[in-house]
Amino acid sequence: YQVRKLFECRNHDCIPYHLVCNLIDDCDDGSDEEDCNNHFICNQNSYRSWQYIPIVKVCDGVADCINGKDERVCCRTRVINDWKLNAAAWIIGGAAVLFNG
Numbered sequence: 001y002q003v004r005k006l007f008e009c010r011n012h013d014c015i016p017y018h019l020v021c022n023l024i025d026d027c028d029d030g031s032d033e034e035d036c037n038n039h040f041i042c043n044q045n046s047y048r049s050w051q052y053i054p055i056v057k058v059c060d061g062v063a064d065c066i067n068g069k070d071e072r073v074c075c076r077t078r079v080i081n082d083w084k085l086n087a088a089a090w091i092i093g094g095a096a097v098l099f100n101g
Contacts, residue, residue, distance in 0.1 A: 007032060023052040043067050 006014040009027030019026040021036035030050045033039065040058045042051035042065030057064045059074035 023054070025050045025052075040065075040070055042069050 005017065007017050007020050007027075008014050009029055010031035011027060011029045013027055015026045015032060020032045021038055023033070023039050026032050030041075033041070033050065033052055038055055039052045040055050042053060051066055053064045053070060058070045061071070063071045065071075
């Protein structure tokens with residue numbers, strides 16, 4: 001029984017396993033960064049290279065991807081879903097600003 005020491009890329013190149021899921025496209029085809037849970041794939045930019053960012057930077061309020069995709073994928077949920085409560089909150093908030101301003 002022999003332990004595989006190399007990762008075979010989709011393009012049939014081989015790289016050491018420690019280069020898999022390291023936020024760098026070492027295979028030049030992105031296959032060493034697929035199915036990794038430690039990062040977010042921003043896009044494919046020029047020269048067939050991919051941009052990756054750590055997963056903790058997704059939806060943090062700062063666009064880390066060149067194209068801003070890491071902030072566009074965020075689900076912006078509404079705290080108040082009922083339109084009547086939402087209208088009341090706007091009225092009360094507006095009155096508070098008016099009377100306290």
